[in-house]
Amino acid sequence: MKKWIWILISVIVVGYVGYQYFHARSTSASTSTTTSTRTATVQKGKLEVTISGSGTVAAVTTxxxxxxxxxxxxxxxxxxxxxxxxxxxxxxxxxxxxxxxxxxxxxxxxxxxxxxxxxxxxxxxxxxxxNYNDLQTVVAVDELDIPKVKVGQTVTLTASAYPDATYTGKVTAVAEEGTSSSGSSTFNVTIHIDKPANLKVGMSTSATILTASKTDALYVPADAIYTNSNDEKYVIIANSTSGTTEQKTVKTGIETDEYVEITSGVTEGQTVQLPEVTSSSSSSSQGGMMQGGMGSMGGMQGGGFAPSGREGTTGGQGTTSVK
Structure with a gap:
């Protein structure tokens, strides 16, 4: 009879500890999401569009x-x-x-x-x-940018050998044929260097070609421009006083990587709404097992179970998405 009692007690103990273990593994998670509205001001000033390329110094005459x-x-x-x-x-x-x-x-x-x-x-x-006094540089320009490059455009140059010096030049030739590599093509652009002091044939150069410039341009961040189903471009004007917004059709001009010129539809100083940024953060915590399990049974002959430790709390990482 004692044998069956001990078997029954063992089954109860194992079952209770198993329940506590799986209960401790259950996770309670909470997620909070915040959405922030961003705005920008229509600005007026000089807007320049540039294209970059790298190459080497060469002599015009050799x-x-x-x-x-x-x-x-x-x-x-x-x-x-x-x-x-x-x-x-x-x-x-x-x-x-x-x-x-x-x-x-x-x-x-x-x-x-x-x-x-x-x-x-x-x-x-x-x-x-x-002729080492009459130098040029030949830089490689990506095929997507080459249509914007024209003979006569102004260029700013730097050389790896003289990182603190700046040189100027003009585009003198644009290659009619490109060189393909890894699925994309580049085209050689030849730039005559105005005053090549200290430069030597073979030195590495970086060129910034000015392809377009506006002195008194109205412009906004690029992500302030939206396009509707009719391919019309518009911005969202935000009224800070009334808290309302208004969709305004605009026409655009030159563009840089960060800003877009607006030629009609807005005025300087107006506030435009940018895409909202949604930030989410999550955290999870695990419940702890009861200290000591069934401590009252620990003294029974034949052994018992040691107390289990408490599980720690795990924090979630925040994520940010733009919509």
């Missing part, structure tokens, strides 16, 4: 100087590598007093490949010239 006559014997080579020359300066003369070879433009002779007594033929390279 060319081989070639012989123009056949089988002429060289009398004198008048320059050496490293010499600076001016346009039209004599470089090579001939024994038959034929016309000498002259520099096509100012620059530095970077190499000489002939000597006195050599006979040369038409088209043979006699020297190489590079």
């Amino acid at each position: 060319e081989d100087i070639k012989a123009t006559e056949d089988n002429n014997e060289i009398d004198q080579v008048l320059v050496s590598a490293g010499d600076e020359v001016t346009a039209g300066q004599e470089l090579v003369t001939f024994t038959d007093d034929s016309d000498p070879i002259t520099a096509p433009t100012a620059g530095t002779i970077t190499s000489v490949s002939v000597a006195a007594g050599d006979r040369i033929n038409k088209g043979m390279v006699v020297a190489h010239l590079t």
Whole structure:
């Protein structure tokens, strides 16, 4: 008889502890959601649209100087590598007093490949010239931006070697063909550097090309512009005095990554409503098991169960979404 009593007691104890355990695992969660209304003021000022690209410094003029006559014997080579020359300066003369070879433009002779007594033929390279005082940079511009780039546009430049210096230039050429990589294409844009002090061929550059500018533009943040089912653009005017709002159709002009010009529909100083930001936070807590379980049974012969510890509280993380 005692055996069955102990079996019954054991079943009750196991069942009670199991109930306490699963009860402790149950979670009570609470979630709070807050929605904040954001606004912005219609501003008036200078609005500039720019496009960026990166590239390297190159010389505008770097060319081989070639012989123009056949089988002429060289009398004198008048320059050496490293010499600076001016346009039209004599470089090579001939024994038959034929016309000498002259520099096509100012620059530095970077190499000489002939000597006195050599006979040369038409088209043979006699020297190489590079003008290090007349520099340009060729930058790669994304295909989505290239339609906005035009010859003559103003450019601001920086060089990795001189991070505190700023240079200026103008777009002189836009490539007709692009280079494709990883599913997208870039196009080379050539920019002549106005005053390339300290810059050297091969240095890395970053260019900011000014594609559009308005001095007294009315503008709002880009997310203040909405579009209806008829593809009409509008803003929501907020009246702080009455607490009401009004939908106003607008026309837009130039756009930057952050702001959009409004050419009609609003006036300076008006308040426009931005999309609401909804923030939600959640927290959960777990109930603790009863200390000691069935403590009164702990002294029974044959053993009992040690007290279980209390579960801690777990805090939820906040999330933010824009609608």
